[in-house]
Amino acid sequence: MHSGDTTSPAERLRLIHTHFLAPGGGGPRAERTARATEPAAAIRLDVYDHLRDAANEVTALVKSLCDEADPYEPPPARVEDTYRWCIEETAHLDEQRQRSRDAVIYRQGLQHAILMGDAKVIRRHPCPDCATWGLTWDRRRETVVCLNRHCADDDGQSTTWTLAQIAEKHIARQSARAARAT
Numbered sequence: 001m002h003s004g005d006t007t008s009p010a011e012r013l014r015l016i017h018t019h020f021l022a023p024g025g026g027g028p029r030a031e032r033t034a035r036a037t038e039p040a041a042a043i044r045l046d047v048y049d050h051l052r053d054a055a056n057e058v059t060a061l062v063k064s065l066c067d068e069a070d071p072y073e074p075p076p077a078r079v080e081d082t083y084r085w086c087i088e089e090t091a092h093l094d095e096q097r098q099r100s101r102d103a104v105i106y107r108q109g110l111q112h113a114i115l116m117g118d119a120k121v122i123r124r125h126p127c128p129d130c131a132t133w134g135l136t137w138d139r140r141r142e143t144v145v146c147l148n149r150h151c152a153d154d155d156g157q158s159t160t161w162t163l164a165q166i167a168e169k170h171i172a173r174q175s176a177r178a179a180r181a182t
């Protein structure tokens with residue numbers, strides 16, 4: 001049932017690219033948003049920045065994970081190939097470093113989903129504190145909030161999480177499951 005965000009980050013990256021940026025693209029969601037409020041150019045710039053930041057972060061990650069004695073191929077020209085490249089270049093690393101890589105990629109997948117208006121992917125993760133399915137995305141504060149009132153602190157302030165925390169917990173659960181299965 002609840003298995004996290006099932007659409008792969010690479011698939012979301014490709015979707016964003018074809019729907020918002022590819023020549024002649026412009027998916028239905030982009031058109032709707034454009035009619036509603038902002039000029040299309042502003043939206044595309046925003047999406048362009050998002051994709052560039054995501055690719056830059058992954059490139060920096062590969063650089064930081066592989067030390068100098070350990071050369072890696074330059075990043076791919078196509079942004080859609082970024083995750084495949086990242087995983088290939090770091091496949092020989094120890095488990096802990098591969099997990100931190102997977103958490104970054106998974107967190108980017110959540111960011112792609114939110115950018116595409118699919119913030120409900122957050123609900124597919126249990127709260128790291130109370131373990132209930134009460135998590136939701138607070139668009140204004142750009143943070144994950146647990147709606148379970150028993151999870152709130154003594155002043156009634158809801159527990160909040162970053163997307164990075166949610167991704168790290170998800171990857172940790174996934175590798176614990178994989179370890180049990182072997």
Ligand SMILES: [Zn+2]
Pocket residue numbers: 127128129130131132134146147148151159
């Ligand atoms: Zn909670």
